[in-house]
Amino acid sequence: MWFKRTKEGILTSTADKKETPEGLWYKCPSCKGIVPTEDHAKSLWVCPSCDFHERIGSDEYFSLLFDEGKFKELNANLTSADPLEFSDSKPYPARIKAAIATTGLNDAIKTGHGKMEGKEVVIACMDFKFIGGSMGTVVGEKISRAIDYSIKNKRPFILISKSGGARMMEGALSLMQMAKTSAKLSLLSKAGLPYISVLTDPTTGGVTASFAMLGDLNIAEPNALIGFAGPRVVKETIKAELPEGFQRSEFLLEKGFLDQVVHRSQLKGRLSAFLRYLSGPVSKN
Amino acid sequence: MNYLDFEEPIQKLESELANLRETAASTGTDLIPAITEIEERIKEKTHEIFKSLSPWQRVQLSRHPDRPYTLAYIEALTGGDFQELHGDRNVKDDKAMIGGLGKIDAYNCMIIGQQKGINTKMRQYRNFGMANPEGYRKALRLMKMAEKFGLPIICLIDTPGAFPGLEAEERGQGEAIARNLIEMFQLTVPIICIVIGEGASGGALGIGIGDRVLMLENTWYSVISPESCSSILWRTWDNKEQAAKALKLTAEDMLGLKLIDGIIPEPLGGAHRNHQGAFDQVKKSILTHLPKLLKLSPEKRIKERIHKFESMGVFNE
Incomplete structure (x- = not known):
């Protein structure tokens, strides 16, 4: 047969050749x-x-930010219900089940507490691979409870956003998570605790129009897409091409909506530095 | 008068009625019994159509071209005792978001809302009720002023969404809405929000944090419009009726999901058929809730406001 090799390879013997997995x-x-x-x-x-x-997920960010990657997860078992009995190409519960199976996550956010450069912090991190990082009730509830934990234990709060926005399959319940998380942030603010929002690629829709833009400090990774309306929608609205770099981190920095754009390799050090400054007038380090 | 597809039977009867009246007037014939009969039939037909509206029909009604908009409500609620205030003090005056000082019954209030245009020219002028960031910032400026002087805030919500334009993005549409959410939770004065037409997503929520959130009977409130939902899920606008049903966006659904505090009834046939009837109902509702809210201390109001929103949502644990 034509595909059957009749001769050995040119340099390496066929038996020694390695497949590249x-x-x-x-x-x-x-x-x-x-x-x-x-x-x-x-x-x-x-x-x-x-x-x-x-794009990376909560596991990667937690390993990157928490000292030795050690943290205690909060409210790990919350999962989505189906209050609207929503069904499009497949029923919402089936979609959730499939997402849990393929990602090994329970929803689009993980929250935990632990030490970052020796200082106790609470970190919430969204997972884009879970239904586009969309925000339904579970995301809103876990953020709310993480903020409650911050307030109760007087710890700074860091939230890493990565989301396409509110989750359509929970309708107005998703929308109200914007309100719920903002309500909790107003309490965190009143308690005088720092909130640093880290915006990563992509952060759009209802997430941008709530907690992602409400940090005492808003910082972003380089070249992340950040906006309220998605670029496709904006393009349709203005019926023209979008300018180069539109809705990217550097653009938002220039327009005044971010404090800094920070390279991932600097993220932990920079967050820790910010928290040291915000810890009060007399440096404890 | 404009008629929606499902209002056609009413349109037929009403044109019959108009003909009869004309004949009566021009010929001097006594047609009163016939006229009375048709009037009765119009009532019955309207009742029949409106008692079983589908979610999509409610969406259509919320956008009915003859439906009263925010300024009409304000004019009626205050009896004209209203002074509009302009500008966000930063960029410009957003014509899609209006606000000002007015007196409702015995109460001095700050009244704010999205404004749609009443004709083609005005629709453009009002940007179809889609506010830019400066609209939300103007709203917040006025709310802060209300707080300073202890005035209750009334928000009238009617928007197809916050404007998704290039400049809106440049000036931070997301930040503007987000800022309103966090600030409204800590305002010390009472806030009553009423959806009088369309309550589309973040654009609506941006003035939607209230001690009472109410919806008129034929309005909708959700995370996305049925058309956009259909285009995302089915790649076409054709499934908008299905999407409207799936989103549970009617006042009744929203109350059932514990996302709003009450429904304000509309006159028979909808607000567009009887503006004054709708104004009266809204006024009655404001005057029911406002005295109760004013009795509470600011701390208690804020606590209850936060508690209400933090309870929203359903999940498994």
């Missing part, structure tokens, strides 16, 4: 450069040649 290499979607997956993870999932920040 999928996932051993990372190809950067921005510069198309190729790096070993292991090296890519070591560089915190940032492309070593072009600084493209790959």
Whole structure:
């Protein structure tokens, strides 16, 4: 048969040739450069040649921010109900079940507390891979309870946003999570505790129009898409091409909505520095 | 008068009625019994149509071109005792969001709301009731002023959404709405929010944090419009009726989900058929709730306001 090799390979003997398993290499979607997956993870999932920040999830951010990656998770068992009995191409409960199965997460956010550079903090981090990081009741409730925990234990609160916005399948219940989380942030603010919002790619819709924009400090990773309306909707509205860099972190920094754009490799150090400044007039370090 | 598709039977009867009246007037014939009969039939038909409206029909009614808009409500609620105030003190005066000082019965109030246009020219002038960030910032400026002078705040919600334009994004549409949410929770004065037409998503919620959140009978309030929901889920606008049903966006649904505090009834046939009837109902509702809210201390009001919103949502644990 034509595909059957009759001769040995040119340099290596066929028996010694190694298959390259999928996932051993990372190809950067921005510069198309190729790096070993292991090296890519070591560089915190940032492309070593072009600084493209790959989207990562709560597990990665928690390992990056908490000292030795150690933290205690809060309210891990909350899962979505189906108050609207919503069904499109598949029923909402089936969609949730599938998302839990494929991601190993219970919903689009994880919250936990632990030490960051030795200081106790509460961190909430959204997961884009769980139904586009959409905010339904579980996301709103877990954020609210994490803020309650912050207030009760007098700890700073950090929230890493990564979301397409409110979750349609929970209708107005999702919308009201914007209100609920903002209500809790008003209490955190009254308690005089710092809230740092970290906006990552992408942060849009109802998340931008609530907690993501309400940090004492709003900081973003480089080149993250951040906006209220998505770029496609804006484009349809103005019926023209969007300017280069529109709705990216650097654009928002220029327009006055972010305090800083921070490279992922600097994130932990910078967050810790901010919290030291905000700890009061006399430095404890 | 404009008629929606499902209002056609009423339109037929009303044109018959108009013809009869004309004949009576021009010929001097006594047609009173016939006229009375048709009037009765119009009432019956209207009742029949309006007692079983679908969610999509409610959405259509909320957008009825003859439906009264915010300024009409304000004029009626205050009997003209109203002074509009302009500008956010930063960028400009947003014509899609209006507000000002007015007197409702015995109460001096700050009244704020999105404003739609009453004709083609005005619709553009009002940007179809879609506010820019400066609209939300104007609203907040006025609310803060109300707080300073102890005035209750009335928000009338009627918007197809916050404007999704390029400049709106540049000037921080998300931040403007978010700021209103957090600030409204800590305002020391009573806040009553009433959805009088469309309550579309963050654009509505941006003036929607209240001690009482009420909806008129034929309005909708949700995270997204049925059309956009349909286009996202089914890649077409054709499933808007299905989407309207799925989103549970009617006043009745919203009350059932414990997301609003009450429903304000509309006159038979909807607010567009009897403006004064709708104004009276809204006024009655404000005057029922306001004295109760004024009796509470600011601390208690804020606590209850926060507690109400923090209880919203359903999940498994």
